[in-house]
Amino acid sequence: MRAVILRILRENGDCFLSGEDISRQLAVSRTAIWKHIQALKRDGYVIEAHSRRGYRFCGGPDLLLPEEIEPQLTTAILGRKIHYLPAVDSTNNEAKRLAVDGCSEGLIVVAEEQSGGRGRLARGWFSPFGKGLWFSLVLRPSFSPQEAYKCTLMTAVAVNKAIKKVTSIDCRIKWPNDILYEGKKLVGILTEMSAEMDAINYVVIGVGVNVNIAGDEFPLELRETVTSLAMLSLGRIDRLELLVAVLAEIEDSYQKTLQYGFKPILEEWRAASATLGCIVDVSGGGRQFSGLAVDIADDGALLVQTDTGLERILAGDVSVRARQGEE
Amino acid sequence: MRAVILRILRENGDCFLSGEDISRQLAVSRTAIWKHIQALKRDGYVIEAHSRRGYRFCGGPDLLLPEEIEPQLTTAILGRKIHYLPAVDSTNNEAKRLAVDGCSEGLIVVAEEQSGGRGRLARGWFSPFGKGLWFSLVLRPSFSPQEAYKCTLMTAVAVNKAIKKVTSIDCRIKWPNDILYEGKKLVGILTEMSAEMDAINYVVIGVGVNVNIAGDEFPLELRETVTSLAMLSLGRIDRLELLVAVLAEIEDSYQKTLQYGFKPILEEWRAASATLGCIVDVSGGGRQFSGLAVDIADDGALLVQTDTGLERILAGDVSVRARQGEE
Numbered sequence: 001m002r003a004v005i006l007r008i009l010r011e012n013g014d015c016f017l018s019g020e021d022i023s024r025q026l027a028v029s030r031t032a033i034w035k036h037i038q039a040l041k042r043d044g045y046v047i048e049a050h051s052r053r054g055y056r057f058c059g060g061p062d063l064l065l066p067e068e069i070e071p072q073l074t075t076a077i078l079g080r081k082i083h084y085l086p087a088v089d090s091t092n093n094e095a096k097r098l099a100v101d102g103c104s105e106g107l108i109v110v111a112e113e114q115s116g117g118r119g120r121l122a123r124g125w126f127s128p129f130g131k132g133l134w135f136s137l138v139l140r141p142s143f144s145p146q147e148a149y150k151c152t153l154m155t156a157v158a159v160n161k162a163i164k165k166v167t168s169i170d171c172r173i174k175w176p177n178d179i180l181y182e183g184k185k186l187v188g189i190l191t192e193m194s195a196e197m198d199a200i201n202y203v204v205i206g207v208g209v210n211v212n213i214a215g216d217e218f219p220l221e222l223r224e225t226v227t228s229l230a231m232l233s234l235g236r237i238d239r240l241e242l243l244v245a246v247l248a249e250i251e252d253s254y255q256k257t258l259q260y261g262f263k264p265i266l267e268e269w270r271a272a273s274a275t276l277g278c279i280v281d282v283s284g285g286g287r288q289f290s291g292l293a294v295d296i297a298d299d300g301a302l303l304v305q306t307d308t309g310l311e312r313i314l315a316g317d318v319s320v321r322a323r324q325g326e327e
Numbered sequence: 328m329r330a331v332i333l334r335i336l337r338e339n340g341d342c343f344l345s346g347e348d349i350s351r352q353l354a355v356s357r358t359a360i361w362k363h364i365q366a367l368k369r370d371g372y373v374i375e376a377h378s379r380r381g382y383r384f385c386g387g388p389d390l391l392l393p394e395e396i397e398p399q400l401t402t403a404i405l406g407r408k409i410h411y412l413p414a415v416d417s418t419n420n421e422a423k424r425l426a427v428d429g430c431s432e433g434l435i436v437v438a439e440e441q442s443g444g445r446g447r448l449a450r451g452w453f454s455p456f457g458k459g460l461w462f463s464l465v466l467r468p469s470f471s472p473q474e475a476y477k478c479t480l481m482t483a484v485a486v487n488k489a490i491k492k493v494t495s496i497d498c499r500i501k502w503p504n505d506i507l508y509e510g511k512k513l514v515g516i517l518t519e520m521s522a523e524m525d526a527i528n529y530v531v532i533g534v535g536v537n538v539n540i541a542g543d544e545f546p547l548e549l550r551e552t553v554t555s556l557a558m559l560s561l562g563r564i565d566r567l568e569l570l571v572a573v574l575a576e577i578e579d580s581y582q583k584t585l586q587y588g589f590k591p592i593l594e595e596w597r598a599a600s601a602t603l604g605c606i607v608d609v610s611g612g613g614r615q616f617s618g619l620a621v622d623i624a625d626d627g628a629l630l631v632q633t634d635t636g637l638e639r640i641l642a643g644d645v646s647v648r649a650r651q652g653e654e
Contacts, residue, residue, distance in 0.1 A: 144641050145520070146473050146626075152524050176524065191524050193472070196517065197479050197503065197627075198642030299473075300524075315471045315525030 001026070003067040005036050009047065009057035018054035062130055064110045064239060072244045075251045077106035078137060079244075085109070087129070089116040092190055092206040095136035099194070099202040105140040108247070117208060119188045125208050126222060133209040133243050139254065140202050145195040149300035150262050151203050152177045152191040157268045158249035159187055159207060165249075166242050169232050172274030175293070175302045175318055180274050183320070184227040186210055207246065211237050262298070270296060275320055280304060284316020293318075328353070330394040332363050336374065336384035345381035389457055391437045391566060399571045402578045404433035405464060412436070414456070416443040419517055419533040422463035426521070426529040432467040435574070444535060446515045452535050453549060460536040460570050466581065467529050472522040476627035477589050478530050479504045479518040484595045485576035486514055486534060492576075493569050496559050499601030502620070502629045502645055507601050510647070511554040513537055534573065538564050589625070596623060602647055607631060611643020620645075 008022060019030045026033070037047055037055060044061020060068055066082040073079050081104060088094050088111040095109045111134050117125035127134045139151060156173045163169055163179070163186075171179045171186060179187035190206040210228035218226055229237045253265055270276060275293045282289055282304060291306035302313040335349060346357045353360070364374055364382060371388025387395055393409040400406050408431060415421050415438040422436045438461050444452035454461045466478060483500045490496055490506070490513075498506045498513060506514035517533040537555035545553055556564045580592055597603060602620045609616055609631060618633035629640040 145475065145522075146641060148472065148522075149524050192522065192528075194519070194521050195472075195475075196519050197476050201519075314473060 001028070001032075002036050002040060005033065006040060006045070006057070006067060007071070009055060012057070014056065016048075016050060016053035016056045021054065062239065063112060064133075064135075064243060066110075068240055069110070069243065072240060074244065074248045075106075078247045078251045078254075079106065079108045081107040083107060083109045085111045087111060087113045087115060090114055090118050090206070091134055091136035092118060092192055092204050095138050095204040095206070096192065096194075096202075099138045099204060103138055105138060108135050108137045110135045110243075114208075118206070119190055119208075125188055125190075126210075126213075126219060126226075127208060128213065128217065130239075131213045131217070132211045132228075133207060133239060133246065135243070136204050136206040137247075137250070138202055138204055141200055141254075141258070143200055144198055145193065145200055146299070147262075148191065148193050148195070148200060148203055149176070150257055150265070151193075151205055152189055153269050153296075153300060154253035154257055154262075154265045155189050155191070155205050155207065155250055156187075157265055157272065158253040159189070159209065159246050160272050161268075162242065162245040162249040163187075163209075163229070166245050167229055167233050167237060169229065171272075173269060173272045174320060175273070175275040175296065175313075176300065181227055181232055183274075185225055186227055186229065186232075205250075209242070209246070211239050211242065266296065266298070275302065275318065279321040281319045281321055282311070282313055282316055287316075290321070293320075328355070328359075329363050329367060332360065333367060333372070333384070333394060334398070336382060339384070341383065343375075343377055343380035343383045348381065389566065390439060391460075391462075391570060393437075395567055396437070396570065399567060401571065401575045402433075405574045405578045405581075406433065406435045408434040410434060410436045412438045414438060414440045414442060417441050417445050417533070418461055418463035419445065419519060419531050422465050422531040422533070423519065423521075423529075426465045426531060430465055432465060435462050435464045437462045437570075441535075445533070446517055446535075452515055452517075453537075453540075453546060453553075454535060455540065455544065457566075458540045458544070459538045459555075460534060460566060460573065462570070463531050463533040464574075464577070465529055465531055468527055468581075468585070470527055471525055472520065472527055473626070474589075475518065475520050475522070475527060475530055476503070477584055477592070478520075478532055479516055480596050480623075480627060481580035481584055481589075481592045482516050482518070482532050482534065482577055483514075484592055484599065485580040486516070486536065486573050487599050488595075489569065489572040489576040490514075490536075490556070493572050494556055494560050494564060496556065498599075500596060500599045501647060502600070502602040502623065502640075503627065508554055508559055510601075512552055513554055513556065513559075532577075536569065536573070538566050538569065593623060593625070602629065602645065606648040608646045608648060609638070609640055609643055614643075617648070620647075 019033050022033050023030045041047055046058040048056040048058050066084050091109040091111050113129040114127035114134050117127035119125045156177055160171055160179050171181045174180050177189040178185055188208045193203045194201040212230045213228040215231050278293055280293045289306055291304040294305050295303045297303055304311045346360050349360050350357045368374055373385040375383040375385050393411050418436040418438050440456035441454035441461050444454035446452045483504055487498055487506050498508045501507050504516040505512055515535045520530045521528040539557045540555040542558050605620055607620045616633055618631040621632050622630045624630055631638045
């Protein structure tokens with residue numbers, strides 16, 4: 001009922017609509033309408049009320065409420081089910097719980113705040129209330145588990161494109177799953193899966209985008225290494241618009257991957273890479289070495305040319321030192 | 328206390344031990360000893376009681392109780408924690424729940440009966456009470472998810488070796504994870520994992536061995552395609568001895584894989600294969616074709632030579648038609 005009242009008021013634009021009109025359209029009492037409008041106001045909707053002229057919609061709250069997202073969606077699968085939480089430990093954890101319970105493909109978990117936001121290798125992700133996109137989505141691809149890396153790379157490509165479209169900011173992708181602006185972290189992607197040896201049960205893709213976090217809102221220890229869209233564009237970014245664009249791009253990448261294979265996405269990944277052509281320091285699995293990142297292989301491995309040969313990196317930490325020739 | 332009393336009685340062999348002796352050793356009352364012995368009897372232990380001479384151990388129940396398993400274990404990691412359940416939906420499900428809660432590597436879940444035993448591709452696995460080994464183990468290997476197939480293959484090799492040692496029955500491994508005797512299914516292995524893109528959280532390996540199931544105890548629709556160790560050896564097999572041997576072999580294969588790489592295990596797999604050298608029918612992923620299974624690749628893929636080229640099989644159903652030349 002609240003969502004319907006909201007829709008009617010919105011469709012009415014700048015004009016007032018009398019409580020009587022609304023109550024007639026919806027066949028409920030004027031008192032009921034009044035109560036729903038009070039509830040909407042409590043949620044942060046700005047609705048002007050005039051004793052004779054009625055109600056007028058003046059603006060929504062800055063919350064990623066399902067009733068805000070749904071009318072804007074352009075996707076067929078992603079976000080068609082939305083699990084919204086003001087606060088959660090981690091949207092990935094919640095999405096995994098729902099996936100184990102059998103939720104359908106495309107479900108998204110959206111939170112305003114994460115108390116235990118996670119990045120790769122169990123690192124934390126700063127996720128303050130209402131300041132970013134903190135969401136996870138559930139896919140059930142027909143890939144084998146060996147191909148699950150495609151989900152990470154296609155999401156990085158898609159989020160990067162959506163940011164460009166909405167904000168005109170041109171970012172780069174650091175292997176395998178961060179989006180950076182001038183070396184500072186803007187987006188993290190954490191893909192987790194549950195699988196048998198030859199079939200994926202589900203993949204959960206968590207996306208964290210620093211949207212409207214001001215520089216001095218970041219914890220001190222992060223300030224040198226992170227940034228946000230608001231800092232880069234010198235203004236507030238509409239999170240809803242960005243979320244809808246991100247979902248559209250991910251769905252597009254996913255459909256392309258399923259229909260045409262992964263080569264086009266790999267090409268886009270290469271073109272946006274912050275890693276290829278750079279000297280990188282690699283650590284993990286008890287080894288540490290440096291080399292020139294020359295390409296990404298068809299299986300998602302980063303190919304690093306060292307003095308002793310070509311190394312295939314599938315795991316571990318890769319830090320970019322300098323672009324070849326600029327060192 | 329029960330386990331201690333049991334150990335004392337067992338160590339005493341065929342001799343009687345008075346309740347007074349036991350109560351003195353353990354510093355508890357004779358009545359307490361008597362009560363514990365009644366409880367042991369209720370669990371199926373055969374303990375002879377004589378009013379003057381005391382108690383004598385005559386045999387254990389045919390149950391895979393932790394206090395039975397633990398004294399026999401030769402492993403350092405596997406089975407050092409045992410989660411025992413008379414009945415469960417599926418030992419893999421229970422192991423996954425424990426793994427999510429952070430259980431340590433090597434934990435095993437052992438059940439006498441599974442109400443929803445599962446094989447690959449969500450197929451059922453017949454698991455009647457006390458008649459088989461139905462267990463799962465939790466590993467946390469340092470492999471990447473791409474290497475998780477190693478767990479399946481090394482387990483197949485290990486279970487096959489343990490069966491040979493305990494029963495002298497020489498079985499074959501069907502790609503990727505069944506153990507057969509003359510084409511009939513004896514063992515199923517179901518490996519499941521939870522992973523990030525470049526790190527495994529946990530692997531759960533479920534093993535089902537048809538041990539003491541008589542031919543006419545199998546459901547009618549299975550009788551043509553399955554067998555049991557008791558049917559093959561014409562006698563009852565000691566499940567405890569087999570379980571302990573299986574755990575020892577899996578641990579051995581696992582340690583070898585971690586220390587020396589996977590080549591030796593692949594060699595053993597090849598030598599025991601029921602698939603290589605045979606014409607196979609492959610189906611899955613919307614495709615269906617036949618060919619000669621020529622080898623297993625380093626990444627666990629089955630290599631099948633068809634009229635049009637060499638196919639790499641990572642998923643799907645493979646059924647063995649006939650050995651080359653015998654068709």
